[in-house]
Amino acid sequence: MTAPASTELLRLAQDIALEAGELALTRRAEGVHVAASKSSPEDVVTDADRETEALIRRRLADARPHDGFFGEESDATGGTSGLTWVVDPIDGTVNYLYGIPVWGVSIAVVEGDPDPATWTTLAGAVRNPAADELFTAAAGQGSFLGKRRLQVPSGVSLSLALLGTGFSYQAARRERQADVVRGLVGQVRDIRRIGSAALDLCSVAAGRLNLYYERGLNPWDQAAGALIAREAGARVGAFGDDREGIDLLIAGAPDLYAVFEPILSELFDRHMDEGGR
Numbered sequence: 001m002t003a004p005a006s007t008e009l010l011r012l013a014q015d016i017a018l019e020a021g022e023l024a025l026t027r028r029a030e031g032v033h034v035a036a037s038k039s040s041p042e043d044v045v046t047d048a049d050r051e052t053e054a055l056i057r058r059r060l061a062d063a064r065p066h067d068g069f070f071g072e073e074s075d076a077t078g079g080t081s082g083l084t085w086v087v088d089p090i091d092g093t094v095n096y097l098y099g100i101p102v103w104g105v106s107i108a109v110v111e112g113d114p115d116p117a118t119w120t121t122l123a124g125a126v127r128n129p130a131a132d133e134l135f136t137a138a139a140g141q142g143s144f145l146g147k148r149r150l151q152v153p154s155g156v157s158l159s160l161a162l163l164g165t166g167f168s169y170q171a172a173r174r175e176r177q178a179d180v181v182r183g184l185v186g187q188v189r190d191i192r193r194i195g196s197a198a199l200d201l202c203s204v205a206a207g208r209l210n211l212y213y214e215r216g217l218n219p220w221d222q223a224a225g226a227l228i229a230r231e232a233g234a235r236v237g238a239f240g241d242d243r244e245g246i247d248l249l250i251a252g253a254p255d256l257y258a259v260f261e262p263i264l265s266e267l268f269d270r271h272m273d274e275g276g277r
Contacts, residue, residue, distance in 0.1 A: 122138065198224060
């Protein structure tokens with residue numbers, strides 16, 4: 001994929017993210033209706049999630065009819081172009097439900113199967129309408145917040161690092177994840193649980209978080225944000241040489257990542273289920 005094509009894909013992702021963000025923001029002002037729950041009663045989907053994804057899907061189908069689509073709220077469809085759009089219409093739905101202004105529209109386009117372990121992400125956009133912020137990146141072209149180029153700060157010690165994470169919707173797993181956090185809280189400056197993986201990854205890119213890790217992220221949670229963090233200079237992966245995926249994602253400046261990863265690995269071995277990982 002050439003740079004001009006990546007730029008064209010990014011422009012499309014950006015334009016649709018802006019439009020979808022305005023729709024979701026309007027629906028938030030009108031009042032939110034929970035349509036259903038998914039993995040647990042706490043894991044909700046709103047009518048606005050579904051309406052926003054439907055808008056994104058229509059716009060992408062009009063512009064790129066031969067591409068695949070993989071979204072959180074509707075059936076995945078394959079394409080013939082080798083490209084797939086990976087979409088979270090409202091990342092941070094619980095924040096959205098409660099009126100907490102930290103949620104975003106995440107749109108990425110990937111080459112290959114829609115699997116973080118193997119795909120190549122070409123472009124991505126994350127829009128936080130409540131904060132009027134747009135994060136964007138195209139492969140090999142850097143990351144931006146609006147027109148400002150982003151660069152992950154280096155040289156931060158672990159003891160002064162602000163760490164972000166997230167938790168499962170399953171109560172038993174949350175308890176084990178809390179044990180891991182308990183082992184980390186005395187080793188870092190502080191810990192944040194913001195509630196949107198896409199915006200957490202963008203926060204790493206912008207230097208608002210120094211590190212971020214989470215287990216159980218779906219492809220649509222991470223596709224755009226992981227590219228934005230990488231293009232800002234972050235290392236994004238898992239344990240050892242593993243790629244990020246559903247099992248685990250870690251993001252941070254390469255020097256800080258190298259210090260943090262073995263500590264997290266030891267804590268996972270001690271506290272997490274399924275053989276420690």
